[in-house]
Amino acid sequence: MLLSGWGVLTPDATVSRGWVQIRGQRITGVGAGTPARPAEGEEHLVLTGCTVVPGFIDLHVHGGGASFVQGAPAAVPRARTFHRRGGTTRSPASLVSTPVDALVDALASLAEDGVVEGIHLEDPFLAPGRCGAHDPRSLRPPERALLERLLDAGRGQVRMVTLAPELPGAIDRVRRLVDVGVIAAIGHSDADDARAQTAIDAGATVATHLFNAMRPLQHRGPGIAGAALEREEVACALIVDGHHLADATARLAFAAAPRRRALVTAAVAAAGTAEGRSRLGPVEVEVAPGAPSEGTPTIAGSTVTSAAALRHAVRARLPLAQASAAASTLPATLLNRASGLGTIAVDTLADLVVLDADLEVEVVFVAGERVAPPAARVAR
Ligand SMILES: [Zn+2]
Structure with missing residues (x-):
């Protein structure tokens, strides 16, 4: 052709x-x-x-029409169809907070299915104070045995794990993830600059939805956001949907981290459904035009596709070439340097x-x- x-x-x-x-x-x-x-x-x-x-490669997507945490048969066909219409050709399945046994079942189902491009565990190793719309009852400290159980359940398909580096044992778990070839991502965190730098030194290479659900960047406390922007080895994942970040903040991140920013959607099951009530794992969320929330200022993921995020980035005066590279080139490199995708x-x-x-x-x-x-x- x-x-x-x-x-x-x-x-x-x-x-x-x-x-x-x-x-x-x-x-x-x-x-x-x-x-x-x-x-x-x-x-x-x-x-x-x-x-x-x-083709867009969405590093952070929870579903569309259904949530990946429901397991492969319920979620993968619907979510894939929805996001392919929005230009996403590959994506790992991101899992939200859910009780550990259900999480293990979801991991096993997605790993068995083998049709997703890996799995991103966005929980349960998040800071309770920065968990956003994740169910705080599902959060766990990053204990060695639990991490191994989750990795085992994923049977080699877990490609990325987000954790809050200030939690006890988190830095050792970052090292372990790197040792087994899994991307260690930092986010949903109240870490200060020193802790974030330690996590990056230990091998963390992705900042999960930079600025959202993390300690804000301040002039005397750059925190996790400042560390991620500053360190060359860290890719900054950004939800550029017009709700999660001010346009100027998105432009600032693009300028500060050239060639290491990724456009992600963090789209939830509510993407691809009508406005109204939807679910994020066990949490019920309200889907307003543009972004779901829990009825609080906390935004519970997005309802955008990758193409919608790209359009918003361009409306926010980011060059199309840069937005395109952030939506596909960098994510491809992160997931598999040899793929040529x-x-x-x-x-x-x-x-x-x-x-x-x-x-x-x-x-x-x-x-x-x-x-x-x-x-x-x-x-x-
Ligand atoms: Zn999140």
């Missing part, structure tokens, strides 16, 4: 006119200008005014999103297969 007639965006440049060739699962050609004639029998999609970007380059898997002039999703490809919208709706 040949896609041509619109801009092709690579993480370092925008091509005003360009083309991408897909054969099987992979990208077999990329170029500027007008493509060579399609081969005999090769499908040629020509759309004007559109931009092709790498997250860029539009020859020989990489053809995970692509075609955005129209308003940055609405036009077409989505996963490994060369057109997954959204249904093929009949695509103009040839």
